[in-house]
Amino acid sequence: MTTSGPRASSSLNLISDAVCARCGCACDDIELxxxxxxxREARNACPMGAEWFLASPEAGLPKALIGGREASxxxxxxxxxxxxxxxxxxxxxxxxxxxCEAQRVAVSIADRIGACLDTAMPLHxxxxxxxxxxxxxxxxxxxEVKNRADLVIFWGCDPxxxxxxxxxxxxxxxxxxxTPLGRQSRRIAHVDLLPxxxxxxxxxxxxxxxGKDFEALWTLRALLRGHEIPAxxxxxxxxxxxxxxxxxxKGSRFGVLFLGTGTSSAAxxxxxxxxxxxxxxxxxxxxxxYVSPMRGGGNPAGADNVVTWQTGYPFGVHLGRGYPRxxxxxxxxxxxxxxxxxxxxxxxxxxxxxxxxxxxxKHLAEIGVVALDYGETETTRSARVSFMLAPYGLATPGTIYxxxxxxxxxxxxxxxxxxxxxxxxxxxxxxxxxxx
Amino acid sequence: MTLTRIxxxxxxxxANNRDGVVMDLWFRDGVMVExxxxxxxxxxxxxxxxxxxxxxxxxxHCHIAGPKVNLARKMRPExxxxxxxxxxxxxxxxxxxxxxxxxxxxxxxxxxxxxxxAVDAAIPPLAARHTHEEFHDTxxxxxxxxxxxxxxxxxxxxxxxxxxxxxxxFAGWLLESSRAYGxxxxxxxxxEAWKSGWNNxxxxxxxxxxxxxxxxxxxxxxxxxxxxxxxxxxxxxHCNNLGLPGNAATTIGTMEALEGRRAHLAHIQFHSYGxxxxxxxxxxxxxxxxxxxxxxxxxxxVDVGQVLFGSTTSMTGDxxxxxxxxxxTGRKWTSADTEMEAGCGIVPxxxxxxxxxxxxxxxxGLEWYLLVxxxxxxxxxxxxxxxxxxxxxxxxxxLLMDRGYRRDVLNRVHPRVRERSILQDLDREYTLQEIAxxxxxxxxxxxxxxxxGHLGVGADADITIYNSDRDRRRMFxxxxxxxxxxxxxxxxxEIRAESRGLTWHVCPGYDxxxxxxxxxxxxxxxTIRFRNYPVDDSCLSGGGAVSPCDRGKRNP
Numbered sequence: 005m006t007t008s009g010p011r012a013s014s015s016l017n018l019i020s021d022a023v024c025a026r027c028g029c030a031c032d033d034i035e036l037x038x039x040x041x042x043x044r045e046a047r048n049a050c051p052m053g054a055e056w057f058l059a060s061p062e063a064g065l066p067k068a069l070i071g072g073r074e075a076s077x078x079x080x081x082x083x084x085x086x087x088x089x090x091x092x093x094x095x096x097x098x099x100x101x102x103x104c105e106a107q108r109v110a111v112s113i114a115d116r117i118g119a120c121l122d123t124a125m126p127l128h129x130x131x132x133x134x135x136x137x138x139x140x141x142x143x144x145x146x147x148e149v150k151n152r153a154d155l156v157i158f159w160g161c162d163p164x165x166x167x168x169x170x171x172x173x174x175x176x177x178x179x180x181x182x183t184p185l186g187r188q189s190r191r192i193a194h195v196d197l198l199p200x201x202x203x204x205x206x207x208x209x210x211x212x213x214x215g216k217d218f219e220a221l222w223t224l225r226a227l228l229r230g231h232e233i234p235a236x237x238x239x240x241x242x243x244x245x246x247x248x249x250x251x252x253x254k255g256s257r258f259g260v261l262f263l264g265t266g267t268s269s270a271a272x273x274x275x276x277x278x279x280x281x282x283x284x285x286x287x288x289x290x291x292x293x294y295v296s297p298m299r300g301g302g303n304p305a306g307a308d309n310v311v312t313w314q315t316g317y318p319f320g321v322h323l324g325r326g327y328p329r330x331x332x333x334x335x336x337x338x339x340x341x342x343x344x345x346x347x348x349x350x351x352x353x354x355x356x357x358x359x360x361x362x363x364x365x366k367h368l369a370e371i372g373v374v375a376l377d378y379g380e381t382e383t384t385r386s387a388r389v390s391f392m393l394a395p396y397g398l399a400t401p402g403t404i405y406x407x408x409x410x411x412x413x414x415x416x417x418x419x420x421x422x423x424x425x426x427x428x429x430x431x432x433x434x435x436x437x438x439x440x
Numbered sequence: 441m442t443l444t445r446i447x448x449x450x451x452x453x454x455a456n457n458r459d460g461v462v463m464d465l466w467f468r469d470g471v472m473v474e475x476x477x478x479x480x481x482x483x484x485x486x487x488x489x490x491x492x493x494x495x496x497x498x499x500x501h502c503h504i505a506g507p508k509v510n511l512a513r514k515m516r517p518e519x520x521x522x523x524x525x526x527x528x529x530x531x532x533x534x535x536x537x538x539x540x541x542x543x544x545x546x547x548x549x550x551x552x553x554x555x556x557x558a559v560d561a562a563i564p565p566l567a568a569r570h571t572h573e574e575f576h577d578t579x580x581x582x583x584x585x586x587x588x589x590x591x592x593x594x595x596x597x598x599x600x601x602x603x604x605x606x607x608x609x610f611a612g613w614l615l616e617s618s619r620a621y622g623x624x625x626x627x628x629x630x631x632e633a634w635k636s637g638w639n640n641x642x643x644x645x646x647x648x649x650x651x652x653x654x655x656x657x658x659x660x661x662x663x664x665x666x667x668x669x670x671x672x673x674x675x676x677x678h679c680n681n682l683g684l685p686g687n688a689a690t691t692i693g694t695m696e697a698l699e700g701r702r703a704h705l706a707h708i709q710f711h712s713y714g715x716x717x718x719x720x721x722x723x724x725x726x727x728x729x730x731x732x733x734x735x736x737x738x739x740x741x742v743d744v745g746q747v748l749f750g751s752t753t754s755m756t757g758d759x760x761x762x763x764x765x766x767x768x769t770g771r772k773w774t775s776a777d778t779e780m781e782a783g784c785g786i787v788p789x790x791x792x793x794x795x796x797x798x799x800x801x802x803x804x805g806l807e808w809y810l811l812v813x814x815x816x817x818x819x820x821x822x823x824x825x826x827x828x829x830x831x832x833x834x835x836x837x838x839l840l841m842d843r844g845y846r847r848d849v850l851n852r853v854h855p856r857v858r859e860r861s862i863l864q865d866l867d868r869e870y871t872l873q874e875i876a877x878x879x880x881x882x883x884x885x886x887x888x889x890x891x892x893g894h895l896g897v898g899a900d901a902d903i904t905i906y907n908s909d910r911d912r913r914r915m916f917x918x919x920x921x922x923x924x925x926x927x928x929x930x931x932x933x934e935i936r937a938e939s940r941g942l943t944w945h946v947c948p949g950y951d952x953x954x955x956x957x958x959x960x961x962x963x964x965x966x967t968i969r970f971r972n973y974p975v976d977d978s979c980l981s982g983g984g985a986v987s988p989c990d991r992g993k994r995n996p
Contacts, residue, residue, distance in 0.1 A: 020971075023972070032968050032969050104573060108573075108577065112533070115528055136514065136774075137515055137516075138772065140773040141511070142773075142775045143511075143775065143777075145776075145777065145779045146779070147965065147967040148779045150967055151780070178967075180964075180965055257636075257637040292634075292635065292637055308514070312513050312542075313513065313573075313574050314577060315542055316513050316535065316538075316541070316542040316545075317517055317520070325525075326527040327526060327528065327535070328520075328534060328542075330521070405570075409570070410968065411567075411570045412569075
């Protein structure tokens, strides 16, 4: 195996048009000043992005560990292959924090060893996928928002906190073809428990009751259809504020609702997504209206796409019978582990050992785990075999999908002593006899 | 690689005037060669005596990759669940079938039917990178895609401003940047109108909102650009008003608007309706009039977009059409608009024999095959998966080759179809040679893929061998052997080797004086950097292959 990235150099190098994978916005206008194989400055990046680019690379950690002891890459790959080949019910988990190239190899491994394959963490993302399967989706690329949107609704999200450049690049101040004045060309509405603290400064704020996203969306949909709201109904938010929002929606030519995690529990979040999508369907009788999930960082949109094109389903896929079966819940990581079903796991850049419920964590600690990540985590520390990886985007090339499914090429800026996820996974794929 | 002989097959190779000739065929290193001189023996011989030998099938209009197809896969788990599973084997990947198969399954299913080349007809250039990734994971087939340009804002603006040269250079740049094969026009101007909050555009001379440009101007500009760039395949058109009663007038108008320029009209079945737009009950076939027009205009070709009965998924770059179908069917609907470039609509649909409209669409498709005199200008297509899945092609072959079977089906579908079409009066039956033309030789020629669709010296050794069987559906469902680039990839329905296949594209060149203007435009209105837009050859399946452009052949 070889290490990746450009040659080291002591002079100052400028890498332009680099892509940031920190928050899901995939800003691709980053200029990286590189000196002595370290990023010294990340121009154009927001503070979150700069932190991502300037993070100290892992140093001193072994490339691979077997049972907590340093091992050669070849030995670790062979041991990983043995664990996964011998498993009767292997699990492949993660993928959202890797390039599409690495994701494609991970799915090929899952196919070969007959694994249960799941990328959906947290579960609510999977549930919104299920809402999509029920109703459909009215989606547009972020450039459509920039060029055309005259109404932008942030529902249960505050981009200033989670996606710092979303507003300037796509949704608030962005100036486009039919929005030449940027912020003055559009109205901004914010629907949330509390007003924002990030300077969003919306034209309209709708205070939402805790856990009442669905009720508020359904009331809004009824108002848009011209129904009277009966006294005693639970509108989920002050009726007058919802009425003002519905008026703004009726008056817009091109509206978009960015849906965050909202205030609801994971269990009913698919109903929330369902309600938002159904409302968008109604509105398209008269004008254009879109709903976009405010996806998080890494490459979750890439994982969705890759798993879908290779298996037909986006997550929660079981390949144990020799072909893909889809049943989120039954085939979701947390459930599979909680029930004590999996007997080995390949974890690609995720940390289930610290994120899952106690029953799932307990079972994970008892089975053979092969973990790959960019730094130490609870999962890599307790894994039977672990690999340290070169940070993707920063030190390895590959494809990354923006939150709206637009794909971008990573532009590596530094050289890493560690292998890429794709390289390690290719080694494991060969060891288990997976097809390229 | 070794010299291989296909011995004694009955060869249907229309491009080389072989119509059922019993002969040996030879190939080496994936390419057809002359038979060797005396003394040189093949290292492998496949006995094809008594079998029918054709070039590998070429599907010139289908939807198999990219964001639209992948959204459809994601939206329709029930469709995968109802289909037979595609199991992994020691040499193949698993997958899901149904109307929108997963990538690996797409390659295996096409190859299993004897197809070795398929062209995706509608990709937004911004999604080129994604599409090439999916092509990588679509085995065996050679692939290509057409890029959507009929609602590309920059192209529309250049045409509106009378700057044809700029539009042409832009098209050349866009084709090269996306590593695409040709130019597709979908509902010219109508998708931009939809995105601007209108409903649609319905006439060739209606202006697009915000731009003094009409469908007629867009069609002329992009047809001319395709010719002037010397593209191997002319502009590929999905007309305005798809699916509406009375749209045959728009289709005739579209062909007339081209004023003698070369063009290909896609899924013409969906554009061949008589009647009144306001009255669904007035729906009737208008194929005879349109077919006459095609018969007297050699510069225009069509593929049919045959409807076959059953459950499938409608997917289109025509955003307002997707909404229309959602309203008609009441089924779930996905719409996805791409900045500056395109729209998209996806709706599940079931074509029913007892539905008047569906049965009439079925009959209209068949009328097209039977009324166009020159089979070289009718590509066999179901517009997969819009009219039906490509796996229904054997059913279509049976309908074309056997008028008795065709009448049996006609007699059980909605009775009013017999009044509103002339299908029952058409006795023509396709010969095997004509099937070979519409399913491989013709599409390859229309696409300008000079090494495809024939078995002459220098052609790619993409060969399908069928059992000779009076049951034509069974014959075409299960080829005896399929070779791709000289490799035996399918043997009696079993995948024997999994090659990658190539992605074909064009490099037409362009006047690079236009680049600064494109770049300024791009950086103002797109949301990714100019430099991050183009894909390079490392993205291409099999490293890619270039189909040459002929700029000397500008005006025929």
